[in-house]
Amino acid sequence: MKIGKFKLTVLRLLVLGLAIGVWWALTDPGFLPPIYFDDPGRAAFFFGKPFRVFEIIINWFVSGEIFSHLGITLLETALGFIVGSVLGLGIGLWLALAPTASAIFDPYIKGFNSMPRVVLAPIFAVWFGLGVWSKVALGVTLVFFVVFFNVYQGVREVSPTVIANARMLGASKRHLLRHIYLPSAMSWVFASLHNAVGLAFVGAVVGEYLGSAHGVGYLILQAEGTFDINTVFAGILVLTAFALLLDMAVGLVEQRLLLWQPKTSETEPV
Structure with a gap:
C-alpha cells in the first residue's frame, strides 16, 4: 500500500x-x-535534557555565536568531500579501465584502505598545521576509498556484450567512457556519496578534536571538558542536521544527473 x-x-x-x-x-x-x-x-x-539542548541551539543561532564555528566545520567538510570524491572518481575510473595498473596498485590500495585512517590525524596536523587543511586531508582519506571502490566496481560491472556492440558500431574510447562507463558507474557513485557525507563530517570533527580553536567539534570538545552534556548533544544535533542537508543536496544532484533511471517512489514498500 x-x-x-x-x-x-x-x-x-x-x-x-x-x-x-x-x-x-x-x-x-x-x-x-x-x-x-x-x-x-x-x-x-x-x-542531557532535550529542551535544554534545543534552548542552547536556539541561543547559538539567535546570538550568532555558532556561525563562525559552523562555517569553519562546513568548509572543512565540503572541501574534504569534494576533493575526496573527485580523486576517488578519477582514480577509480583510471584503474578500472587499466587492468595492468590495477594489478600493480591493488595491494597498496587495499593496504591503505585497511589502515585506521583516523590515526593519521596527528600526522596531518604536523604536516599541514592546525588550520583547515589538516582537517580537509583527513576528510579526503575517509571519503576517497568509499567513492573509489564504488566507481571501480561500477565500471567493472559493465556488460562486455554492451561494450563489444558499441565498438562494432564504431564507438571510440571517449564515446565508451561518456555513454557507457560513466552512466553505469553513476548509480554506484551517488550511492557512495551519500555515505561519504557523514565521513567528511567525521574527518572535520575529529581533526578539530585534536587541535583547533574554531569549529563545532571545538565547541563539543570544550563542553566535554566541563561535563556540559547538553552542549555536547546540541553540537551533535547541529552537525547531524547539516549532514542531512548536504545529503539532500547530493540527492538533488543525483535526480538531475540520473534522469534516465526509473524512479522508485520512497512511499512504496520495499
Whole structure:
C-alpha cells in the first residue's frame, strides 16, 4: 500500500516526537522511578535534557555565536568531500579501465584502505598545521576509498556484450567512457556519496578534536571538558542536521544527473 507524501511526513514527525518524548521521560527526575540511577536527576547528567539542548541551539543561532564555528566545520567538510570524491572518481575510473595498473596498485590500495585512517590525524596536523587543511586531508582519506571502490566496481560491472556492440558500431574510447562507463558507474557513485557525507563530517570533527580553536567539534570538545552534556548533544544535533542537508543536496544532484533511471517512489514498500 502506498503512503502519500503528506502522511509520510506526518509519520516521520511522529517518530521524531516520540523519540524526543522518550528522551525527556528518561531524563526527567519526576517522571520515572529511579530504575538505573539511585538519584533520578543523574540521568540528565549523562543524557542531557532535550529542551535544554534545543534552548542552547536556539541561543547559538539567535546570538550568532555558532556561525563562525559552523562555517569553519562546513568548509572543512565540503572541501574534504569534494576533493575526496573527485580523486576517488578519477582514480577509480583510471584503474578500472587499466587492468595492468590495477594489478600493480591493488595491494597498496587495499593496504591503505585497511589502515585506521583516523590515526593519521596527528600526522596531518604536523604536516599541514592546525588550520583547515589538516582537517580537509583527513576528510579526503575517509571519503576517497568509499567513492573509489564504488566507481571501480561500477565500471567493472559493465556488460562486455554492451561494450563489444558499441565498438562494432564504431564507438571510440571517449564515446565508451561518456555513454557507457560513466552512466553505469553513476548509480554506484551517488550511492557512495551519500555515505561519504557523514565521513567528511567525521574527518572535520575529529581533526578539530585534536587541535583547533574554531569549529563545532571545538565547541563539543570544550563542553566535554566541563561535563556540559547538553552542549555536547546540541553540537551533535547541529552537525547531524547539516549532514542531512548536504545529503539532500547530493540527492538533488543525483535526480538531475540520473534522469534516465526509473524512479522508485520512497512511499512504496520495499
